[in-house]
Amino acid sequence: MSGFYPFNPALGQEVQTDVKGVTLDRGFVAHFVAADPAAASVTAVLAATALTTSTQEITTGITNPDYPRALQIKGNQAGVAGNVVIEGTNYTDEAISETIAANGANAVSGNKAFKTVTKITLPAKNADGDTISVGTTGKLGLPYKLAHNTVLAAYLNNVKEGTAPTVATSTSALESNTVLLNSALNGNKVDVYLIV
Numbered sequence: 001m002s003g004f005y006p007f008n009p010a011l012g013q014e015v016q017t018d019v020k021g022v023t024l025d026r027g028f029v030a031h032f033v034a035a036d037p038a039a040a041s042v043t044a045v046l047a048a049t050a051l052t053t054s055t056q057e058i059t060t061g062i063t064n065p066d067y068p069r070a071l072q073i074k075g076n077q078a079g080v081a082g083n084v085v086i087e088g089t090n091y092t093d094e095a096i097s098e099t100i101a102a103n104g105a106n107a108v109s110g111n112k113a114f115k116t117v118t119k120i121t122l123p124a125k126n127a128d129g130d131t132i133s134v135g136t137t138g139k140l141g142l143p144y145k146l147a148h149n150t151v152l153a154a155y156l157n158n159v160k161e162g163t164a165p166t167v168a169t170s171t172s173a174l175e176s177n178t179v180l181l182n183s184a185l186n187g188n189k190v191d192v193y194l195i196v
């Protein structure tokens with residue numbers, strides 16, 4: 001019974017139509033809830049860390065995201081450059097990694113939803129005083145592999161978003177399915193209704 005309960009929408013159920021011999025896949029409305037996702041933060045995962053003359057592999061001092069969500073990096077000076085490689089796991093605990101290129105003192109967002117972060121590789125410094133921090137974005141990971149955007153509505157603190165959220169989809173990589181509300185996350189509940 002483990003494959004049938006809770007309900008599995010991927011078992012190929014069909015419904016009849018008014019045309020004899022024509023059936024359609026049955027769709028289901030799923031209700032995704034994130035009870036209290038914190039506001040995006042450039043230091044939520046790794047505080048600003050001094051860069052050295054060579055790359056560094058960081059495995060301590062890392063805080064996992066509160067929910068599976070996309071991450072961001074931020075340098076502190078205009079000359080900060082190089083790739084930050086983030087390794088961890090996705091919603092289903094599969095190993096994933098993402099490379100995000102630093103862009104001076106600008107925050108740069110990634111696209112993959114990390115449930116955990118196990119290692120961060122920082123680039124070498126370009127100048128004394130260079131630091132990079134790693135944090136969270138507002139992109140929450142969805143627990144479905146979607147072929148296209150099927151989100152019907154999103155709510156923040158029980159208020160419907162007036163602008164539709166930005167949804168990224170992938171049929172092969174679960175971590176690439178994310179939802180970004182138009183409103184900034186603020187520790188209040190997020191509800192997303194989507195067809196699966």
